[in-house]
Amino acid sequence: MNWETVIGLEVHVQLATKTKIFSAASTSFGAEPNTQACAIDLAMPGTLPVLNEQAVHYAVMFGLAIDAEIGQVSVFERKNYFYPDLPKGYQTTQLEKPIVGRGAVGIQLADGSTKSIRIHHAHLEEDAGKSVHEGDLPLGSSGVDLNRAGTPLIEIVSEPDMRSIEEAVAFAKKLHSIVTSIGICDGEMSQGSMRFDVNVSVRPMGSTELGTRTETKNLNSFKFMEEAIEKEVERQIDVIEDGGTIRQETRLYNGDTKVAKAMRSKEEANDYRYFPCPDLLPVIVSDDTIEALRRALPELPDARQARFVTQYALSLYDAGVLSSDASIASFFETVANSCGNPKLAANWAMGELSAALNNAGLGFADSPVSAEQLAEMIARIVDSSISGKMAKQVFEAMWQGEGNVDDIIDAKGLKQVSDSGALEKIVTDVLEANPAMVEDFVSSDENKRKKKLGGFMGQIMKVSKGQANPQQVNQILLQKLNELL
Amino acid sequence: MHNYTIAELVKGLQSKQFSSVELTQHFLARIRQFNDQYNAVITVTEDQALQVAQLADQRLATGSAPALCGVPLLHKDIFCTKGVRTSCGSKMLDNFIPPYNATVVENFEQTGAVMLGKTNMDEFAMGSSNETSFYGPVKNPWATDCVPGGSSGGSAAAVAGRLAPGATATDTGGSIRQPAALCGISGLKPTYGRVSRWGMIAFASSLDQAGPMARTAEDCALLLNCMASFDDKDSTCVDREVPDYSASLNKPVKGLRIGIPKEYFSEGLHPGTEAAVKKALTDLEAQGVELVEISLPNSDLSVPAYYVIAPAEASANLSRFDGVKYGYRCENPKDLQDMYCRTRSEGFGEEVQRRILIGTYCLSAGYYDAYYGKAQQVRQLIEQDFVKAFADVDLIVGPTCPSPAFKFGAKGDDPVAMYLEDIYTIATNLAGLPGMSVPCGMVEGKPVGLQIIGNYFDEARMLNLAHQFQQVTDWHTQAPEGIL
Numbered sequence A: 001m002n003w004e005t006v007i008g009l010e011v012h013v014q015l016a017t018k019t020k021i022f023s024a025a026s027t028s029f030g031a032e033p034n035t036q037a038c039a040i041d042l043a044m045p046g047t048l049p050v051l052n053e054q055a056v057h058y059a060v061m062f063g064l065a066i067d068a069e070i071g072q073v074s075v076f077e078r079k080n081y082f083y084p085d086l087p088k089g090y091q092t093t094q095l096e097k098p099i100v101g102r103g104a105v106g107i108q109l110a111d112g113s114t115k116s117i118r119i120h121h122a123h124l125e126e127d128a129g130k131s132v133h134e135g136d137l138p139l140g141s142s143g144v145d146l147n148r149a150g151t152p153l154i155e156i157v158s159e160p161d162m163r164s165i166e167e168a169v170a171f172a173k174k175l176h177s178i179v180t181s182i183g184i185c186d187g188e189m190s191q192g193s194m195r196f197d198v199n200v201s202v203r204p205m206g207s208t209e210l211g212t213r214t215e216t217k218n219l220n221s222f223k224f225m226e227e228a229i230e231k232e233v234e235r236q237i238d239v240i241e242d243g244g245t246i247r248q249e250t251r252l253y254n255g256d257t258k259v260a261k262a263m264r265s266k267e268e269a270n271d272y273r274y275f276p277c278p279d280l281l282p283v284i285v286s287d288d289t290i291e292a293l294r295r296a297l298p299e300l301p302d303a304r305q306a307r308f309v310t311q312y313a314l315s316l317y318d319a320g321v322l323s324s325d326a327s328i329a330s331f332f333e334t335v336a337n338s339c340g341n342p343k344l345a346a347n348w349a350m351g352e353l354s355a356a357l358n359n360a361g362l363g364f365a366d367s368p369v370s371a372e373q374l375a376e377m378i379a380r381i382v383d384s385s386i387s388g389k390m391a392k393q394v395f396e397a398m399w400q401g402e403g404n405v406d407d408i409i410d411a412k413g414l415k416q417v418s419d420s421g422a423l424e425k426i427v428t429d430v431l432e433a434n435p436a437m438v439e440d441f442v443s444s445d446e447n448k449r450k451k452k453l454g455g456f457m458g459q460i461m462k463v464s465k466g467q468a469n470p471q472q473v474n475q476i477l478l479q480k481l482n483e484l485l
Numbered sequence B: 001m002h003n004y005t006i007a008e009l010v011k012g013l014q015s016k017q018f019s020s021v022e023l024t025q026h027f028l029a030r031i032r033q034f035n036d037q038y039n040a041v042i043t044v045t046e047d048q049a050l051q052v053a054q055l056a057d058q059r060l061a062t063g064s065a066p067a068l069c070g071v072p073l074l075h076k077d078i079f080c081t082k083g084v085r086t087s088c089g090s091k092m093l094d095n096f097i098p099p100y101n102a103t104v105v106e107n108f109e110q111t112g113a114v115m116l117g118k119t120n121m122d123e124f125a126m127g128s129s130n131e132t133s134f135y136g137p138v139k140n141p142w143a144t145d146c147v148p149g150g151s152s153g154g155s156a157a158a159v160a161g162r163l164a165p166g167a168t169a170t171d172t173g174g175s176i177r178q179p180a181a182l183c184g185i186s187g188l189k190p191t192y193g194r195v196s197r198w199g200m201i202a203f204a205s206s207l208d209q210a211g212p213m214a215r216t217a218e219d220c221a222l223l224l225n226c227m228a229s230f231d232d233k234d235s236t237c238v239d240r241e242v243p244d245y246s247a248s249l250n251k252p253v254k255g256l257r258i259g260i261p262k263e264y265f266s267e268g269l270h271p272g273t274e275a276a277v278k279k280a281l282t283d284l285e286a287q288g289v290e291l292v293e294i295s296l297p298n299s300d301l302s303v304p305a306y307y308v309i310a311p312a313e314a315s316a317n318l319s320r321f322d323g324v325k326y327g328y329r330c331e332n333p334k335d336l337q338d339m340y341c342r343t344r345s346e347g348f349g350e351e352v353q354r355r356i357l358i359g360t361y362c363l364s365a366g367y368y369d370a371y372y373g374k375a376q377q378v379r380q381l382i383e384q385d386f387v388k389a390f391a392d393v394d395l396i397v398g399p400t401c402p403s404p405a406f407k408f409g410a411k412g413d414d415p416v417a418m419y420l421e422d423i424y425t426i427a428t429n430l431a432g433l434p435g436m437s438v439p440c441g442m443v444e445g446k447p448v449g450l451q452i453i454g455n456y457f458d459e460a461r462m463l464n465l466a467h468q469f470q471q472v473t474d475w476h477t478q479a480p481e482g483i484l
Helices: A054-063 A164-182 A223-242 A289-297 A303-312 A315-321 A326-339 A344-360 A371-382 A388-399 A407-413 A420-433 A435-443 A446-464 A470-483 B006-014 B020-038 B046-061 B101-111 B153-160 B179-184 B216-229 B271-286 B300-321 B336-347 B350-363 B369-390 B415-422 B428-433 B459-474
Strands: A003-014 A075-078 A089-094 A104-108 A115-124 A130-132 A143-145 A151-158 A194-204 A213-221 A249-256 A257-263 B041-044 B074-075 B114-119 B166-169 B184-190 B209-212 B258-261 B291-295 B395-399 B435-443 B445-452
Touching: A003 A164, A003 A223, A054 A115, A054 A164, A054 A213, A054 A289, A054 B074, A075 B300, A104 A164, A115 A164, A164 A194, A164 A223, A164 A303, A164 A326, A164 A420, A213 A223, A223 A249, A223 B428, A249 A435, A249 B291, A303 A315, A303 A326, A303 A344, A315 A344, A326 A344, A326 A371, A344 A371, A344 A388, A344 A420, A371 A388, A371 A407, A388 A407, A388 B336, A420 A446, A420 A470, A420 B046, A420 B350, A435 A446, A435 A470, A446 A470, B006 B020, B006 B046, B006 B216, B020 B046, B020 B074, B020 B114, B020 B258, B041 B153, B046 B114, B074 B101, B074 B153, B101 B114, B101 B216, B114 B153, B114 B459, B153 B166, B153 B179, B153 B209, B166 B216, B179 B184, B179 B435, B179 B445, B184 B216, B184 B459, B216 B435, B216 B459, B258 B369, B271 B395, B271 B435, B271 B445, B300 B350, B300 B369, B300 B415, B300 B445, B350 B369, B369 B395, B369 B428, B395 B459, B435 B459, B445 B459
Parallel strands: A213 A249, B074 B114, B074 B166, B258 B291, B258 B395
Antiparallel strands: A003 A151, A003 A194, A075 A089, A089 A115, A104 A115, A115 A151, A130 A143, A194 A213, A249 A257, B041 B114, B166 B209, B184 B209, B184 B435, B395 B445, B435 B445
């Protein structure tokens, strides 16, 4: 039987506010455990939450970016459960009246088709802390690090509109692109800035009823998400084809060991006993605030992609890649505008630089080769000072911090020889030194001669230590050989 | 000195009739001498008090000290006090020393008032008799075999027993007014949002409100002047100017329309209490107020609605006491579940556990609409009753509680009988209105309280009426035997 996959996503996005959603403690990542948790974050008796206005604005900005209804009166509720990393014994979140209502996100697929994924709602909430099971702890005990407790999140809940892993990944990447473009999230997946819960079910192709779903929680990379869905789809199909039924359950996937396992079934699920939080007033967002935020909203990825196509004459695909992330887009634009060659700028940004950054686990914002440096290098390719091949060496040297483009070209003696007199001499010398090759070329019929040119080029590059301008050499060589015919 | 009112102490301090240090030493001595009888004070901050008193004397010497500078006070142990154990009457917090002050405490500290110590209370403010405290029951100075009321029974007994001229307290369903009535003192619960809840350990966040206890309405006004403030640390605190509550105490009350809710004089009201309250009404009438019978038709729903909403909020508010971060943790937990269960079973008393269970039940899937949802609707009806009433009258007056102080254990095994203690006070908490209690008579040698309910933020008018009542009566000047 053919099976159709149905996927819905719940995405937790950490908002890039300086302080926590209900306290003045810092949200910055990587501090010593429990040094960024104040009395409110620790849920000390008598402490009270005060809502961070910036977090509200960021949530509204997201709503505007996906053209959603904005909840002008949203309400915080308490979600009650006990866990050591949840200091109050409840999470302050939104349920009945979220700040962002229905909206939609458009995705593009590899075959060029597009699809709209509906957003059910997005709500504001606080993050929990972390349990610590390693390190300097007494035997048999665990620790709790509450630095992350109270970090503002929006949880974005999609409708079950995705029908393949490709669509799910495209949707996840598009959300990443939107939240980083409008500057409400730093997008650092490795630091947990975006985390995905995937709801997966399968059904016979053509069926209109949804199958029983499972939820795999807390996936923090696109790759893990892809793997987890793939494994879960396979598992569900196996179970059903073996005559079994799918249990509604929460699952975990370990991206390092590639092992997925059930965490708890629906029957074991908590009764969260939600009720409106009496310590916080309903959040009112005025029309004026919404309009002001709308006017200040940075360019969205789709608009930027369209602009890149027209302004820089890029292909839709290239424009899509380069506009997906605010830091990539701004890097590309700086390079393109300063070097004057958008096509080369795009190739380098998406090719060499992107690969190097990936290897080093860095983002464009932290690139060791600055946009200005890359632009200068491309300018040297454009003015024929260096060849594309030499440029790779120059790039490598810049990456290693060996200085600016011209210094590296000088230091490595990479300057391309474009002086026609000098090149003519090299060509003549090579032809004179290889009479047999010349003879072979002259005696070959016309369609084989083209292939034999390569042999001369190799010799010339060897003699010139790779510095000869290949286009010019080609011209001179052809001219000289034609004279011999 | 301990028979002076706060107003008189302020005069004495400002005119250097006595020093704050002398005054502080006097009250510390009284606490040492009498607290064994009352068990009203559970922490005495003697060294700190004397230091603060010395500083207060320096400020007083400059001639420009604020009104309450140098006045000794007690704080209910529900208010966090920096560096001083804050137990909330519970074993759970017996070892808890907050690193911060409640805003109420901070306000008094700024003005130079002297904290003598912390008062006993029902555990987490859950109780109407002070019998649920981990530190043992407080005894009523008027009859030490009787309860002082609760949950602010320690503050009330301390003021009645002249261990302090005034004290802070909190009121979620009557916890200021009922013990004030039972101990023969004056106590005021302000409008919800008038006084900051920051640093006040939460019982039911939408109902909790801090207020003053003293012997007179005039003293309550002085204390409220300092307690009330806008505080951006409490999102439910209202940003509204604090009037000078002392300024309007002497306004004539002639012509004020006073509503008498007929529902507050029905079955269950002790005949002695009823007689005392009716006599007080006659006294008020003699001062020229106009008495108008009114109806608050949903009054009988206030106790059931309260005992859904308050426990529901409490069940979440008390979840933080889990043994992980501070406070009590059970010995040798075998795993996480065991730590939670035993920490909370051993750390919380029976009444607190009862309310956590009620609240958890009311919020559970399948019960929410029938209990919590319905209770919120009832709450709105009760609020509307008052809104309608206040369209016609300036203040509402009636009994504070159904009967005078009862004996220890009298209602111990009947939680519902205990809950009915607050039948006349709970509705104002549900509506967020201010209410106060002033002494208005004696029954069987025990005090009776007169309740005055005001419109939102109309504390000044309540205090005005109470003060004028105290100009023509002397119930507030009476003291338990052996005190004077």
